[in-house]
Amino acid sequence: MIKVLIVEDERAIARAHRSYVERIEGLLPVAVAHTGRAALEAVGKAARAGEPIDLVLMDIGLPDMSGLEVAAALGRITPRPDVVAITSARDLEVVRAAVAHGVVLYLLKPFTFAAFREKLERYLEFRSALPADADAVSQQDIDRAFGALRTPDTRVGTPKGIAPQTLEEITRVLRAAPEGVTAGDAGRNIGVSRVTAWRYLERLADDGVVRRQTDYGRTGRPRVRYVWGR
Structure with a gap:
């Protein structure tokens, strides 16, 4: 199971995201944080306990610090979790900064469960394409993993009739x-x-x-x- 931390300052949205995660096989929501500092504390505590968080669903507009700052700080924690940005920020500069800070996927608010599921299922394909018990991977493994992140699945996403x-x-x-x-x-x-x-x-x-x-x-x-x- 992929252990997931949800970082979202609006509690109602955080609850909705948690319910979304619970509906996707292979994902396990283990904690919710409403500030950047709380997110860093949760990831650090889990790592020290030997039960590291694998994935952080990160809101960018947090009350105490930017979600991008949190993503950068996560790089100092071992093992570092992957980050999926969930935000309404559409600025090109923010998107570029997210990529620079290691964000693997970017999901714009608002969205339906179908769109959320598509992104997270792509992430699961990415994880499964990289052998967890190997010290090194082949070019084929790498291409398959990144292809899972970048190739949209046209069968799902925004439902028909929803603009x-x-x-x-x-x-x-x-x-x-x-x-x-x-x-x-x-x-x-x-x-x-x-x-x-x-x-x-x-x-x-x-x-x-x-x-x-x-x-x-x-x-x-x-x-x-x-x-x-x-």
Whole structure:
């Protein structure tokens, strides 16, 4: 099992990421950290205990330090865990810095479980392509491992009918409304139909990113409100 540390300052998102990891065979979430310092302490403690963390799912925008700073500091811990960046940062400079600090994969928020699973399954293929009990590897092993990281699997990813830009807009509306939104509210806010907004909200609810809350009006007709987090 690949032992995973989730680093995310928003607790609701951290819980969602943990639930995602639990759904992927071969991965085991062992800890959650909400700050960069807590992440470094968790990795160091696990290494000293002889149960090192293999993979860190790293948010870049942490409250105390950049996730890239954390990734750089992880290089001083033996054995060093791999890092997958999970962030909304799209700046080219940030992406280049992530590569320079050894980030093996980069996943942009927001995303569905299908997109998350695709990235992590690629990582598992990368790990399996490199023999764990060998001191050296062949060129063929190296090419196969890096090919697993870089070759997209067209069978999975963003589900059919889900546009990344619309998903991002729906997420923005949800995060700005602590009390939650209805499908009609979300649709009017971003300029799409209620049915379209409902489809995206249901996808996020099924993935565990939002929770459904049923309200009953004066007429007794139930109305579903979607609330960010769980």
